[in-house]
Amino acid sequence: MSEPEIGSTASAATTVKASDLASAFRLAPEDGFPPVYATARMVALMELAAARVLAPHLAEGDRSVGVLVEVTHTAATPEGVGVEAVARYLGRDGTQHRVEVVARDRGGEIGRAIHARAVVSSERLVAGAVRRNPGIDSDAQAAPSVPERPLTNPRGLGLARIPVRLREAGTTLGAWKLALVADEGEGAITLVEASGQPLFYRGEGVCLGWSQERLAAAYAALRPGDEEPPLELLQLG
Secondary structure, three states: OOOOOOOOEEEEEEEOOHHHEHHHOOOOOOOOOOOOEOHHHHHHHHHHHHHHHHHHHOOOOEEEEEEEEEEEEOOOOOOOOEEEEEEEEEEEEOOEEEEEEEEEEOOEEEEEEEEEEEEEEHHHHHHHHHHHOOOOOHHHHOOOOOOOOOOOOOEEEEEEEEEEEEOOOOEEEEEEEEEEEEOOEEEEEEEEOOOOOOOEEEEEEOOOOOOHHHHHHHHHHHOOOOOOOOOOOOEOO
């Protein structure tokens, strides 16, 4: 991967929902917390902002993962109020990338953190997690589970012709990338065809972790009509 410049920033924003409140975190009747923005949700938003600082610099197949959070939560936020986390890149400390993150609502700062992230191979990380927990169905772990809830108001944003590098095969293939947006966020579905091989799909953003069947169905439903160029996926080398 390349490395962000010191001081590079990225942000993530949300509106506090009932499921984001501390009072929603109950595993037993005796668990009781106030109906304000939960620290755990604030940390998740901070991690997302920090991940967005690194995301443009990652190699294909890599992901950044959180390894350390030193956080303070200094003010309460009620349901229905917007919260934004802004992350600023501090630099590398060995294999860890350190980021400062500040969260604010319309009343001002509500928390800040020093957060460290590491860059790993997504496939190796999942495989290691399965090895640490023997007895899990390996077939079920071969691909992340499809989210139970469908996307709300999904809309295709158009197709783009892109090259896709297959590191395992050492080749570059032509593909079509369908950008989309839904109420849950942005995403993309890439359709790749290797000569003489079956079609396969890759999901990004809100489509990450979908099965091939669901990616194919969404691609077919959201792909623009005949005004788009014909689908001619040629091997580029």
